[in-house]
Amino acid sequence: MGKGPDTSHIDVRYVADLARLELSDDEIKRYEEQLGDVLHYVDQLGEVDVSGVDPTAHAMPLTNVMRDDRESPGIQRDDVLSNAPASLEGGLIRVPAVIDGEEGA
């Protein structure tokens, strides 16, 4: 981009770490090349004079959207758990231990 950080290179390994994505060396090399092309292309946004322009987050902005404070049926727990890759009795989802010394939960 016209001013600001160096955008000629993307450190894919670092960004993949932020995105919680395991990538192979081959993928990292490939994405660096391909996304380098894409970033080079999007650099043309630097030409546009955006001074005094407000950003658009939503094209049809609505504010303070409220719903009635009323109970309504939700999705049942068993239905939700039926898609869990690993669950335990009592409506729990199993994951690797997060805290040391809590083996065999």
Place this chain on the structure above:
Amino acid sequence: MGALPLPTLDQAVSALRDGATSSRELCESVLGRIDTVDSRIGAYLYVDREEVLADAAAADRRRADGSQLGPFDGIPIAVKDNMAVRGQPLTCASRILKDFVSPYDATVIERLRSQGFIFLGRTNMDEFAMGSSNENSGLQATSNPHDSSRVPGGSSGGSAAAVAGGEAIVALGSDTGGSIRLPASFCGVVGVKPTYGRVSRYGLVAFASSLDQIGPLTRTVRDSALMLDIISGRDPRDSTSLPEPAGGCASCLSAASVNGMRCGMPREYFEVEGLDPSVRECVENAARQLEAEGAEIVEVSLPMLKYAIAAYYIIATAEASANLARFDGVRYGLRDSEGEAESLLAQYRLSRARGFGDEVKRRIILGTYVLSSGYYDAYYLRAQKVRTLIRKDFEHAFTECDVILSPVSPEPAYKKGELATPLRMYLADIYTISVNLAGICGLSVPCGATESGLPIGLQMLAPALHEKRLLQAAATYEAIRGDL
């Protein structure tokens, strides 16, 4: 391809009402057609024959005893595999959701179900709707029904191919940057992207939440209008859905006329490098036909066109990287790390690495990068400001015209594997993408074909909330165009 054996939606409604057909007969002819051609086209990822026939029998019983749910009761519909239909798989054509079954109905599905529509099955797509050709499906390849060596377009390619191939009467798709209009154009069917907020996104798997919108793919403009009347309108479960009254799209078509309508042709759209001469000719010919019918053709300018793709790929990937963070192999989706992941973090990383395909990973990386510390202002914030300028471009153009006419894509359907780099693929979305950034409504209606018979679509655009004007213009064009 020869005459399609299926009726249009409008014809099916009449035939059911008059007793000329039954839901069973309609569903059997659709299923029969899927049996005959889908091994070649590959539009469907999932079809539940028994369930469809059971639903058809129930609809026929309701009609026999006078308790039908409405004029559409018993009509089958195909659904893109990113909208929740209770009890059916929902994969987004991704390995990460390969075994997922929806525990609830999307709002659009709920509305169609209450009218008696039957959910035929799930149509193929680019994984998580990221792509323009269906080549990014993680599960299956889909071919263009007009030429098997070519792509159907994407990302709603399965829905477009199903309708074009006579394997569905109507279908639902979703459009984030052209994903309904582009495959409609490539396959020679009608596809509508409603105004952002017209149709509830509840139950649509989010790709880029500020751009995604559900819409119909149909054989005729009238069929799309009928569908919009059912699926549009405020939904308390989607806080971005608009409160403005919807409906009346089909009934307004009987008075459709373009007499005195100002049709804008954006100068920059016809200066795009790589615009195929046959596409240009078909679109210009359509404009002449509208002019002969009383429309006024005016030149307009949308100078921000050249920045639309760049702004889109920053905003869409940024939103996608956040939306796809939920796929972590914990509560649902692929967890492919049993016995390997010694930590929760490793489990996230491995599940995502094995579940997501190439394009999805690439976009997650790009989206994470443009949101990351030190780059946010330079990329994301700047793209959002350019988005404002794109919106203003359209606002200004619509002071000079009522609808805009343009190509949908610079080229007709290309060969599989032809757009070999991600950037080349992104550039093919030049005409459709700015419409999502601006939030306005648009559609693709067939306007001709190349010498070799590949369909070409005409894109028509109207200001936000002006679906009626858009559909009236398209229906008028469709009538004067005649059969293709």
